[in-house]
Amino acid sequence: MSNVETTRAPFDPAVLYRALFLAAIAIFVLVPLLATGLGGFKSLGELRVNPFGLPRHWDWQNYADILFSKRYWQLLRNSLIISTLAVTLTLIVASMAAFTFAHVKFWGSSMLLSYLTLGLLFPAATAVLPLFIRVRDLGLLDTYFGVALPQVAFSLAMSVLLLRRFFRDIPYELLEAALVDGCSYIKFFRYVTLPLSRPILATVGTITFVNSWNAYLLPLVMLNTDELYPWPLGIMVYQGEYSSEWHLILAFITLTILPTIILFLLAQKHIVAGLTAGAVKG
Amino acid sequence: MARRIASSPSLGLVDAAATAPVAVRGPAWDSRYTVLILFLPPALLLFTLFVVLPIGEAAWYSAFNWNGFGKPTNWIGLDNYRFVLETRAFWLALRNNGLIIAVSLLIQLPLALTLALMLAERFRGAVALRMLFFLPYILAEIATGLIFSFVYDGDYGLVASIWRFFGAEAPHLLASTDTAMLAILIVIVWKYFGFHMMLFIAALQSLDKNLVEAARIDGATRSQVLRHIVVPLLYPTIRLSVFFAIIGSLQLFDLVMPLTRGGPADSSNTLVSFLYNNGISRMRVGYGSAVGVILFTICVTFAFTYKRWFMRDE
Numbered sequence: 001m002s003n004v005e006t007t008r009a010p011f012d013p014a015v016l017y018r019a020l021f022l023a024a025i026a027i028f029v030l031v032p033l034l035a036t037g038l039g040g041f042k043s044l045g046e047l048r049v050n051p052f053g054l055p056r057h058w059d060w061q062n063y064a065d066i067l068f069s070k071r072y073w074q075l076l077r078n079s080l081i082i083s084t085l086a087v088t089l090t091l092i093v094a095s096m097a098a099f100t101f102a103h104v105k106f107w108g109s110s111m112l113l114s115y116l117t118l119g120l121l122f123p124a125a126t127a128v129l130p131l132f133i134r135v136r137d138l139g140l141l142d143t144y145f146g147v148a149l150p151q152v153a154f155s156l157a158m159s160v161l162l163l164r165r166f167f168r169d170i171p172y173e174l175l176e177a178a179l180v181d182g183c184s185y186i187k188f189f190r191y192v193t194l195p196l197s198r199p200i201l202a203t204v205g206t207i208t209f210v211n212s213w214n215a216y217l218l219p220l221v222m223l224n225t226d227e228l229y230p231w232p233l234g235i236m237v238y239q240g241e242y243s244s245e246w247h248l249i250l251a252f253i254t255l256t257i258l259p260t261i262i263l264f265l266l267a268q269k270h271i272v273a274g275l276t277a278g279a280v281k282g
Numbered sequence: 283m284a285r286r287i288a289s290s291p292s293l294g295l296v297d298a299a300a301t302a303p304v305a306v307r308g309p310a311w312d313s314r315y316t317v318l319i320l321f322l323p324p325a326l327l328l329f330t331l332f333v334v335l336p337i338g339e340a341a342w343y344s345a346f347n348w349n350g351f352g353k354p355t356n357w358i359g360l361d362n363y364r365f366v367l368e369t370r371a372f373w374l375a376l377r378n379n380g381l382i383i384a385v386s387l388l389i390q391l392p393l394a395l396t397l398a399l400m401l402a403e404r405f406r407g408a409v410a411l412r413m414l415f416f417l418p419y420i421l422a423e424i425a426t427g428l429i430f431s432f433v434y435d436g437d438y439g440l441v442a443s444i445w446r447f448f449g450a451e452a453p454h455l456l457a458s459t460d461t462a463m464l465a466i467l468i469v470i471v472w473k474y475f476g477f478h479m480m481l482f483i484a485a486l487q488s489l490d491k492n493l494v495e496a497a498r499i500d501g502a503t504r505s506q507v508l509r510h511i512v513v514p515l516l517y518p519t520i521r522l523s524v525f526f527a528i529i530g531s532l533q534l535f536d537l538v539m540p541l542t543r544g545g546p547a548d549s550s551n552t553l554v555s556f557l558y559n560n561g562i563s564r565m566r567v568g569y570g571s572a573v574g575v576i577l578f579t580i581c582v583t584f585a586f587t588y589k590r591w592f593m594r595d596e
Contacts, residue, residue, distance in 0.1 A: 018400055022411060025397065029414055029472065035440055036429050044438075051443050097325035104317055116325065119333050121585045123533035125554040126578040127336035129561060129570045130343060133350060134336060153332035156325055184313035186320070214422035216536040217554075221562060232424040236540060239428060246438045249428065257425045264420055268413055271420060276480045 040251030047247050062251035071234070072255060078144075079213055079230035085148035086212040087205050090155050094204065095197070097156070098163035099189050103175060113164075119157030124150065125217060132221050146222040147230075151212050159204045166200040167193055206267075206274035213260070231256045337578060344572040350565045362572035371548035372573070375556035378463055379531050382552070385467045386474070386527035394475045394523070395516075398482030399508070412483065415476040423473070427540030430469045431456060434541075459549040462542050466550055469537060474530065478523045485519035486512070521592045528588075532581055553577050 031052070039047055040062050041055040050056070066072050101113050124131070131150055132141075140146035170193060178188045194201070216232045223229060226237065235256055242248045264271055344362050346354035366372050397415065401408050418426065433440045434455045442452035455465045489512070497507050535554035538544055544551035544559050551559065557577065561570015 022397075022400060025393075026411060026414060029418060029476075031440070032429050032433050032472070033417075036432065039432070047438050049443075051438060051440050093324045093328060096321035100317055100321045104314055106318055112322070112326065115334075116329055119329060122337070122578050122581040123529075123554070125533055125535060125557060126574040126581065127333070127340050128557075129350075129567050129574060130336035130339035131332060132562075133339070133343075133567070134332070149328065150332045153328045156329050156333075160325065185317040186313060189317075189321075210420060214424070214536075216422070216424050216539070217558070232422055232536070235424060235428065239540070244437070246432055246435065250432060253425055253428050257421055260420060260422070261417070264413075264417065272413075272416060272480055275420070275477070276484055 036250050037254045039247060040254050042247055044245060044247050047250075059247075062248055063255065066248075066252055066255055071238075072252075074227065075229060075231040075234035075256070076259065078228055078234075079232075082144050082147050082151075082219070082230055083209050083212040085144055086151045086155070087208045089148065089152045090159050090208045091201060091205055093152065094156055094159035095163050095194065095201065096189075098160045098167055099185075099193055101160065102164045102167035102170075104185065113160075116160055117157050119154060120161075124154045128217065128221055135222055141222060142224050142228060144228065147215075147219045148212070150218055150222075151208075151215065155208045155211065159208065162204055163197070163200055166197055170196055202270055203274040206271055210260075210271070210275065340571040340574045340578070342571075343567050344569075344575050346568045348567045350567045354568070358568070362568045363576070365569060366572050366576065369560070371551060371556060371560070374548050375544075375551040375553050378551060379534075379553055381463060381467065382470060382531040382534060383528050385471065386531060387524060390471050390475050391478060391520070391523060391527065393471070394478035395482055395520070397475070397479045398486060399512070401479070402483050402486040412480070416480055417476065418473045419477040419480075421473070423536030424540055426469065426473050427537045430465070430472075431541050434465050456542050457546055459546050462546060462550040466538060466541055469541065470534070473537070474527075478527070481519055481523050481526075482516065485516055489515055524592075525588055528584060529581065532577065532584075553580075 035051055038053075038055060039051065041058045041060070042050070043059055046056060097116070101109060135141055135146045135150065138146075140149065174192060175188055178192065179185075183191075213230075214232065215230070216236075219230050219233050223233065226234075229237065235252060238252050239249050343354060345357055345359055347356040347358050347362070348354040401412050401415075432438065436442050436452050436454035436457070439452075441455060445452045453461065455461045493511055493515070494507055497511050502510070531552070533554055534552045535558065538550060538552055538555045539558075542550045544555040548556075553573070554577070557570055557573040560566065561573055
């Protein structure tokens with residue numbers, strides 16, 4: 001990088017190998033995605049003979065039918081409601097707990113924090129049957145909250161850890177000064193901590209949103225009514241109905257992952273930072 | 283930490299008493315307890331109710347033969363565990379989880395590391411490629427599974443058309459006990475290598491460049507620098523990446539369902555899909571809870587041992 005080259009470097013085969021390798025991996029990643037998107041424009045007959053290439057004539061009907069169907073929008077709406085619930089509740093509950101752990105010294109604080117971090121150690125699947133019975137006994141089966149509340153509970157451990165780390169870096173003198181001036185902890189939380197913590201709130205929000213938006217197992221167990229299904233459940237039902245009409249299924253897949261891809265392109269930096277930060281700092 | 287001790291609340295309040303009206307002491311301390319009473323319980327309650335208690339209940343329910351309705355009364359002790367361990371499909375699932383871990387460590391991790399080393403450098407298109415490789419990670423497992431069940435489809439799929447191009451009979455990869463798991467393993471690499479690559483890129487970018495520079499000035503070759511400086515500096519990240527690969531494999535489920543549902547003949551189950559197929563979908567609460575407890579034990583034992591052995595210093 002820093003070595004100054006006076007003469008142009010001779011042809012380096014390593015550069016060529018690297019380019020070929022990267023191109024091969026790029027093709028490996030792209031082809032299934034492109035074939036899915038393009039497949040939605042083909043007829044079933046053409047898909048059979050030409051699954052890779054551009055469609056011979058672009059058939060917009062598959063996409064249009066789905067876009068004008070109530071079903072597609074209902075699935076997205078359900079997913080959006082569940083994810084929004086999960087994100088909002090996680091941010092409120094986790095930031096309050098994280099604030100207490102970061103700024104209030106009390107007996108048992110570190111014990112309670114380790115108690116919460118137990119949640120990092122095992123996946124929701126291990127306890128999904130008792131979880132189902134609990135949600136049923138609470139009367140939350142087949143409701144949005146029946147899905148969102150367990151999701152919040154399982155995202156708490158990571159969220160509290162990330163938020164507490166950030167909150168702790170807010171200078172203690174600030175809190176001290178505020179308290180001296182008669183500001184309460186709660187007001188400090190509301191008017192100083194939260195506004196200063198937008199980046200980490202965005203990170204935690206992103207992690208929770210992506211997890212909730214893509215979740216399958218919890219909604220599968222907790223929901224019985226088609227009208228409440230989020231899109232991962234809905235798309236499995238759709239695939240069951242149109243079992244081998246791949247052109248329709250491909251169009252449906254494309255349209256359901258489109259929101260994720262658009263969001264990713266718009267906010268790639270936050271998403272990458274969020275999802276890897278959650279991992280690295282956890 | 284030192285600053286925190288130096289400016290502990292008591293010290294602050296002494297200062298406060300000296301400079302501000304005495305009344306200040308009241309609200310600040312009151313509000314401290316208000317915070318404790320208002321801010322902690324929601325998190326603790328949710329966590330206890332939906333995470334901790336269910337795990338405890340799983341242990342309790344696993345001692346019953348129970349279909350989930352009424353109260354569990356039919357106590358059968360450890361029989362559920364015996365039934366699980368006597369199920370061949372359980373051992374197949376365990377083996378498959380082992381296979382996933384092996385592929386993650388032997389193929390996915392080296393691939394991710396190689397790509398990270400290439401893409402951590404600045405050149406035209408590097409950022410775009412990073413994003414492209416990361417993209418599969420944010421797609422839902424369900425969507426990924428469906429995309430690949432199309433790719434592998436024996437009649438319409440991409441693989442079939444390649445086979446037909448060479449004049450061979452198209453295989454139904456997902457319908458054969460020999461190839462179903464292999465097909466899933468390829469999807470796993472496709473979906474997750476980008477995440478591990480990003481972990482490595484983040485680590486590479488925060489690496490101390492002086493060490494590399496110094497070694498280069500001392501005459502080390504590129505590959506020597508790589509082998510003796512860069513990779514050793516990445517060990518913490520490699521350990522982390524291994525940790526995620528293993529924990530991720532133990533909870534893999536969503537990807538399996540659209541591809542094979544664990545079939546054919548249970549050949550591609552993971553532990554969680556085994557739990558779903560044999561416990562949840564048939565409401566065999568006792569049996570399913572026993573599988574859950576086993577999975578929980580594996581996860582926790584692994585996490586603690588791994589942290590103790592490999593991540594002591596972090």
